[in-house]
Amino acid sequence: DAEITQSPRHKITETGRQVTLACHQTWNHNNMFWYRQDLGHGLRLIHYSYGVQDTNKGEVSDGYSVSRSNTEDLPLTLESAASSQTSVYFCASGDTGSPLHFGNGTRLTVT
């Protein structure tokens, strides 16, 4: 069955370090998205991509970057981790006009 896999499931890092969260989908979807989920805020869009070499900023993109070198993967990089970036991160993919499919998330703690 097609799926979205996120890794690692849990990550602890120190302030100022660069961190990359992986997202791999086997749905063959062109559209991929990164969200963060925090208490009191719900899910907020960080970055998204419509295909290879395409990336776009979402609502809360400061301090994050993505790259899309193939259809299956959209890694999320925190350039210099900050405590405010402690959160649960979800990757999603979908065809335009169809529901998004989500991974099971990465819980990131920045100390």
Next chain:
Amino acid sequence: EDQVTQSPEALRLQEGESSSLNCSYTVSGLRGLFWYRQDPGKGPEFLFTLYSAGEEKEKERLKATLTKKESFLHITAPKPEDSATYLCALGGSQGNLIFGKGTKLSVKP
């Protein structure tokens, strides 16, 4: 600006006690109203999409309805396994989803 507001934030029910969750929205042009279920430690799982006022969809004990301003998720005779956070979302102009903050449902046996 497209917005989604869910209420209540939390709901506790006894097994078999039917109720409804509310999702109020404002949108310039509806591109779908989505309901998801999220279990602890998991990603959101798709339940329903509604596109026009008057539309209804059902799945087991759940029924979603849509008006021009609100959507309701009706839960009939809930069971403990229905306990989860239910998320409502609007289809965004970038192909993304704009989420509400969710309703945490607890069903006690």
